[in-house]
Amino acid sequence: MSIHGILGEQTTDYPTTYSPETLYPIARSMGRDAIGWQTDKLTVGVDWWQAFEMSWLNTQGVSQVAIARFSIPASSPFIVESKSLKLYLNSINFTEFASWDDVQALITKDLSACLQADVQVALFGLNEDLNDNASGLLIAQPEGVCIDDALADSTDKIALTEHPDASLLRHHDTEVSSTRAVRGSSQPYAFYSNLLRSNCPVTNQPDWGTLAVSIRSEHPINEANMLRYILSFRQHNGFHEQCVEQIFADLSRCYAPSELMVRAWYTRRGGIDINPCRVSDISLLPKPSRLIRQ
Structure with missing residues (x-):
């Protein structure tokens, strides 16, 4: 995968004036082509981006701060390079706006144009009453069983692999004790792991996250x-x-x-965390949420 953008630059100039051209789109097809599966089934879901370093000026020149959530449909042809988004948000730090609605409208316009999709933008004040967690910003807990200790009784040495290995899903099927379903019976069940780790394809820096799966299947x-x-x-x-x-x-x-529902909450980098979710049917889409690691 070859990507040339701001994320891969050794030094970066942070803009101090509004710079929508900073936003750098990356085609989703680059990753989906490599998966080699039914692309249309990967377009059902949302990517929730949460930015915790939002700031701009009011008409008096006083800094305003907020938390932002960007909801990007999985059907968009592009994702946005994370560092370019950070630089874009920094570029409005010293831009004056008459209202919060104006800020929201501008970001909605710029992100939607960059990603060629209808991006939803929500801004949350730091003093808002969020006790009912309607915003999804209070600390939540993944649903289901944590499987992080599932190998505690195994004698296997877990090797490092260069790429994901789906054959491991059928590894040692005789380990009945840790099987959550009986073949032939379709059951709904859920599990999660805090041990998801991957690397940025541009910088090779590690990305950490919590993965949650909700699935109904006849297979164990x-x-x-x-x-x-x-x-x-x-x-x-x-x-x-x-x-x-x-x-x-x-x-x-x-x-x-x-x-099937697969979602991940990735830890924050540059004041932004990324939370993709894919579902087999849009009715299974959960609400956005935030975990303790974020």
């Missing part, structure tokens, strides 16, 4: 196998969205689920 789901598979991403170079789509495709191919 072995927690130890699933953890082996998740760990196989540790040296993989892929954007957050591409990793989630790879997992969605691999689970679909392996388990033929009647329902």
